[in-house]
Amino acid sequence: MSTSSTTAISIKGLTKKYGDAFAVAGIDLEVHSGEIFAILGPNGAGKTTTVEILEGYRHRDGGDVTVLGEDPGNLGDKTYSWRERIGIVLQSTNDAEDLSVRETVHHFAKYYSKAKDPESVIALTGLSEKADAKIRTLSGGQRRRLDVALGIIGSPELLFLDEPTTGFDPEARRAFWELIRTLRDEGTTILLTTHYLDEAEALADRVAVIVGGKIIEIAPPETLGGRHLAQARITWVEGGKQHERLTMTPTTDVATISARMGGEVPELQVIRPSLEDIYLHMIGEAK
Amino acid sequence: MNVLRIGLLRGGLEIKQFIRQRESVVFTILFPVMLLFIFGSVFKNSIAPGVTFSQYFVAGMIASGLVNSGFQQLAIMIPMERDFGTLKRLRGTPMSPASYFIGKAVLVTVSTLVQIALLMGFGAAIFGLHMPSSPEKWFRFIWLIVVGSVCTTALGIAFSSVPKSGRGASAVVSPIVIILQFFSGVFFVFTQLPKWMQDFAAIFPLKWLTQGMRSVFLPDSFVQQEVAKSWEVSRTAIVLVVWTIIGIGFSIKKFKWSNS
Numbered sequence: 260m261s262t263s264s265t266t267a268i269s270i271k272g273l274t275k276k277y278g279d280a281f282a283v284a285g286i287d288l289e290v291h292s293g294e295i296f297a298i299l300g301p302n303g304a305g306k307t308t309t310v311e312i313l314e315g316y317r318h319r320d321g322g323d324v325t326v327l328g329e330d331p332g333n334l335g336d337k338t339y340s341w342r343e344r345i346g347i348v349l350q351s352t353n354d355a356e357d358l359s360v361r362e363t364v365h366h367f368a369k370y371y372s373k374a375k376d377p378e379s380v381i382a383l384t385g386l387s388e389k390a391d392a393k394i395r396t397l398s399g400g401q402r403r404r405l406d407v408a409l410g411i412i413g414s415p416e417l418l419f420l421d422e423p424t425t426g427f428d429p430e431a432r433r434a435f436w437e438l439i440r441t442l443r444d445e446g447t448t449i450l451l452t453t454h455y456l457d458e459a460e461a462l463a464d465r466v467a468v469i470v471g472g473k474i475i476e477i478a479p480p481e482t483l484g485g486r487h488l489a490q491a492r493i494t495w496v497e498g499g500k501q502h503e504r505l506t507m508t509p510t511t512d513v514a515t516i517s518a519r520m521g522g523e524v525p526e527l528q529v530i531r532p533s534l535e536d537i538y539l540h541m542i543g544e545a546k
Numbered sequence: 547m548n549v550l551r552i553g554l555l556r557g558g559l560e561i562k563q564f565i566r567q568r569e570s571v572v573f574t575i576l577f578p579v580m581l582l583f584i585f586g587s588v589f590k591n592s593i594a595p596g597v598t599f600s601q602y603f604v605a606g607m608i609a610s611g612l613v614n615s616g617f618q619q620l621a622i623m624i625p626m627e628r629d630f631g632t633l634k635r636l637r638g639t640p641m642s643p644a645s646y647f648i649g650k651a652v653l654v655t656v657s658t659l660v661q662i663a664l665l666m667g668f669g670a671a672i673f674g675l676h677m678p679s680s681p682e683k684w685f686r687f688i689w690l691i692v693v694g695s696v697c698t699t700a701l702g703i704a705f706s707s708v709p710k711s712g713r714g715a716s717a718v719v720s721p722i723v724i725i726l727q728f729f730s731g732v733f734f735v736f737t738q739l740p741k742w743m744q745d746f747a748a749i750f751p752l753k754w755l756t757q758g759m760r761s762v763f764l765p766d767s768f769v770q771q772e773v774a775k776s777w778e779v780s781r782t783a784i785v786l787v788v789w790t791i792i793g794i795g796f797s798i799k800k801f802k803w804s805n806s
Contacts, residue, residue: 314638315638316634316637316638316804339640339642340640342638342639342640343640345638347635347638349631349634349635349638351631352630352631352632352634352635353629353630353631354627354630354631354632354635355563355632357562357563357566357567358559358562358563358566362559362562366555366556366559367639369552369555370552370639370640370641371639371640372640393566409635413639413640
């Protein structure tokens with residue numbers, strides 16, 4: 260590997276304009292090798308534009324970008340050797356409908372010099388039962404799994420997933436997350452864009468929140484928006500009345516209340532702000 | 547060479563997909579044969595000593611076959627692949643664009659040969675089409691197919707960047723082909739068309755391909771019925787080569803892998 264073992268993607272001061280409007284207005288971030296990094300933001304925040312610049316699909320207007328040690332905007336004769344090392348799962352594709360899953364995965368394997376075994380990729384992505392089915396007969400979730408199969412068939416060091424679970428039912432989504440975790444455990448670095456909070460929370464080691472083409476915070480999901488520092492709200496019933504208290508020390512407070520009331524505290528609740536509360540607050544402020 | 551190997555593999559895959567799409571089989575392969583039946587059955591009159599309109603028409607349809615399989619097929623199919631994300635996905639893999647175009651060339655070659663064989667077979671069996679009568683004519687037939695295919699393939703790839711969407715592609719491309727067929731002496735005897743139509747058609751390859759195919763399939767005496775009183779073989783070659791260069795130039799400059 261020609262890259263440093265710690266940085267898969269490095270972005271400094273990235274900008275991209277469409278007409279006069281900045282779609283990406285100065286982004287800095289680093290994705291470490293081996294992590295799942297999520298870019299979270301509302302529709303139109305600049306997620307896809309950013310990722311497509313990293314994938315080499317779009318030219319940038321400013322800033323420095325390095326992906327696996329190369330500049331995707333200026334690959335020259337390294338284009339193909341670089342593409343050997345990345346895997347891309349696009350937002351929506353609808354192609355090759357008349358081929359079977361098996362035909363397609365086996366064919367794409369031929370593009371790569373160190374391809375995985377197509378049959379094991381079909382099994383890993385949970386498509387074994389559908390291996391001989393025509394792609395047009397797959398459900399949305401199965402199609403997406405095929406997209407992932409084609410994204411990972413070349414044993415990529417870095418996998419891009421652009422809003423992978425849009426339109427999934429909850430069960431398909433959980434199964435998909437399990438697949439992504441498996442890939443991470445195998446050592447693949449994953450850059451994920453999503454507008455689902457629970458997805459970022461369930462998968463990501465770190466999350467960048469992007470609004471209006473700018474990053475407003477990068478943090479692990481547990482500490483995003485100062486979530487771990489936010490005050491907890493305790494509610495309970497005492498003396499026939501509803502009580503409420505905001506506190507930084509909920510455990511101590513509950514112990515105190517419990518001691519005062521001689522044990523059981525009626526209707527006790529300790530509420531921490533959800534990631535959703537934090538996120539909506541963050542993008543509300545940014546706008 | 548890996549690029550060639552993957553290109554041929556793509557060609558196999560393209561043919562597989564082609565066969566599995568009933569519309570494409572009907573549209574590209576059977577439609578010209580149906581037209582042959584209709585026109586050949588309606589217009590049975592002689593247009594020159596020993597030449598019926600049916601024979602004239604079959605020669606024109608074989609020339610059209612090159613345009614259907616190359617230009618029309620690709621100029622409709624590639625915008626659809628662009629819409630479906632096929633091209634964008636391929637663009638993100640280490641597959642060389644050359645392999646993609648080799649795959650298309652394989653598809654065009656196979657569908658052209660199947661179409662020409664069908665037209666020649668039915669033309670000979672039902673409408674008295676004569677096979678090329680000398681080695682020289684066979685040679686000319688073969689290079690017309692090869693150069694004509696390369697030319698219409700290049701133009702089809704070049705034109706694929708014109709339609710704004712896959713769905714609209716057919717509406718843009720098909721009328722162009724049909725108008726050229728009318729103007730180039732496929733559906734009518736070329737010399738009976740107004741002069742301005744003849745002149746317009748002479749700009750484009752189809753007129754030269756039809757004339758070339760007539761030189762292969764019609765008796766030598768028919769040359770007196772042509773506008774120039776000559777088969778104009780070298781001029782045909784020049785026109786096709788010039789259009790091929792234009793097509794390749796545009797393809798290199800304008801080819802789009804995605805819509806945005």
